[in-house]
Amino acid sequence: MDASGQSPYSHRMDATTSTRKLGRRPKAVGGEAAREAILDAAERLFAARGFNGVTVRHIGEAAGVDPALAHYYFATKRGVFDAVFLRRAPPLNAERERLLDELEARPADEVTPADVIAAFVEPALERWAHGGPGWKAYLALVAQVNNTPEWGGETMTRYFDPVVHRVIALMRRCLPDAHDVDLYWCYHFLSGALTLTLAETGRIDRLSGGACASSDYPAVSTRLPEAMAAAFVAVTARGRASDR
Amino acid sequence: MDASGQSPYSHRMDATTSTRKLGRRPKAVGGEAAREAILDAAERLFAARGFNGVTVRHIGEAAGVDPALAHYYFATKRGVFDAVFLRRAPPLNAERERLLDELEARPADEVTPADVIAAFVEPALERWAHGGPGWKAYLALVAQVNNTPEWGGETMTRYFDPVVHRVIALMRRCLPDAHDVDLYWCYHFLSGALTLTLAETGRIDRLSGGACASSDYPAVSTRLPEAMAAAFVAVTARGRASDR
């Protein structure tokens, strides 16, 4: 379709270091700025209204940019969405891996289920609370995708399964008698509790008559690991007669 | 706009009893059949692809009906959605209320947190497992709305808050030392775990390599109340120094 030498759509995470020196690829700072503006706007809009509730024109307008630029950089609307989803996954997972490394280095009897859960949820919760509106929108988007039938499950699998497998493995280590099926189901419950929190629908605010706030990071940070650790312990405590 | 005597869009839950007798309103059985066909098709499509992922033409085609009929019966696409959401809420909540009545009639020390949770989740899980594809789609739709920012929280509040307040009240009765804030947050986690289950994304199937199935009703029914009851107990066990 395009006869130009360089195909435009590519994830260039590099080139940010040498923006002003010469080299064979100057690339332009203006280009990257527009690209990021599109991603930021799309991130916020997709999180608020879902993939089908947003148009390329909305994104362009919100980013202060011609809508056709979205196609120039990402080829298609779905390409914009994928780029949004991809952008913040590596740093988030990297910190999760780092915390899991620390736990793995400790003796097994010095690691509690709450520690493992905290290593999984805390990197997300911390960015959700203190990472700025971009992270907040991104995590709400992840939460939304996690609860979307059909392609939701597959998308989450692709981006987040490796770290989850490590969480399960660590949990297995500190709950040696647990059946794997129980561990998977408990992770499933944990995942649901976490993603509903990140979605920040405001329902708990209304339900509690203002006693609780959807955005209350300390309230979640102290209760979620405690609650779900108890869930893991209770469910895996005894041999189970039924199923499998 | 319309000069005819009877405005067409109205929730007529009556008239089903006297369909064949005379009276001033014969109403027609064909009409109700088409109406239900539209709701069934819309239910399935909205659950699978979300409000904005479905068109009125899709609904008409899936229902085997002219798309304009959707406007004849429900005035607008949003009207179809609201009618879908409304249709199955009363029977679901009615059974929840019935089970909560039973628990309320029992002495407080004979009701466990797991009982209260089961009274809340079991009516949903049972229909999800054995209620047929209509209920399955409906519950997936509820799950999706529950995790939708902005209007998701408000919609859920309107339809489901009364029964949730009764759940909290019963939980307060069997955990007398609990702080209300802790109860609300634990309900929030429970709600997240339940709705992710009902969304049935298939993620746990992939994650577990087939050891777990998203649609495994006994697996959920035995574990979810147990897990979340332990969460309630653990979080509310002690006086909490932080927040509030």
Add this chain to the structure above:
DNA sequence: GTGTTTTTTCAACATGCGGTGAAATATGAT
């Protein structure tokens, strides 16, 4: 049958959609 009302079909509307391709502009090397 006639007449009335409800239900269904059909064609069309204004608008907005994702996407395209060429022209215009900016950028930087030589």
Add this chain to the structure above:
DNA sequence: ATCATATTTCACCGCATGTTGAAAAAACAC
């Protein structure tokens, strides 16, 4: 300045959208 490339703008395409109003068909009362 000149040229090549990267970026941005703009007009436009074909198509799908929600919705409408009038006509046709069916259902029913008499």
